[in-house]
Amino acid sequence: MTKVGLVGEARVRGRMTVAPDKEAEGRAVITADYTFVHGVARAGGDETTRVIVRRVLQVDVADLARYRGTEGRLWIRDHASEISNDDCRRGDGLINPSFFGDLRTGPPRTGGARDPYDRSTGVSRDGDPDGCGVVTRT
Known part of the structure; x- marks a missing residue:
């Protein structure tokens, strides 16, 4: 049974950066930090x-003259998403968007308020221990 459908195309905003690996000479760290709005x-x-998904991926790129590896392959260093x-309370592994009508008739949302578009903070690894959280804007 279909509960929701996509409207238009996803909007994407973010950046990709490259920096030398401080722990190993001859390696670089590429960080991709993107927000997708559906x-x-x-x-x-x-x-x-709207449903807002932020994903952060870090990969290592090594100088193959110094490190053993396969050309064109990356090593995943870290990944996180929010x-x-x-409505994370369902716990069914699916994204269950909250509609305004649900907020009026359903149980009150719990957890801290946050702006999903704020890129000045990192991605929370532990989620919101007090609940699903309340977005300040969609």
Whole structure:
């Protein structure tokens, strides 16, 4: 059963940076930090909302003259992601967007308030221990 459908194309904003690895000479660290905004509509209805997903990926690139590896291959160093405007209480492994109508009729949201577009902070690894969190804007 389809609960939501995509509206338009995803919008993407972010940056990719390259820096020398401070721990090993001859290696570089590439960091990709992107936010994806997906417009969704409730199936069979006219209410729309947004789901915001931020993903951060760090990979190592090594000088193959110094390190053993395969050309064209990267080593994943770290990855993290956050999903905003998701009813994480369901725990079914799917993204369950929150619509305005749900906020009026459902249980109150718990957890800290945060701006999903704020790129001055890192991605939370532990989520919000107090609940799903409350987004200040979508």
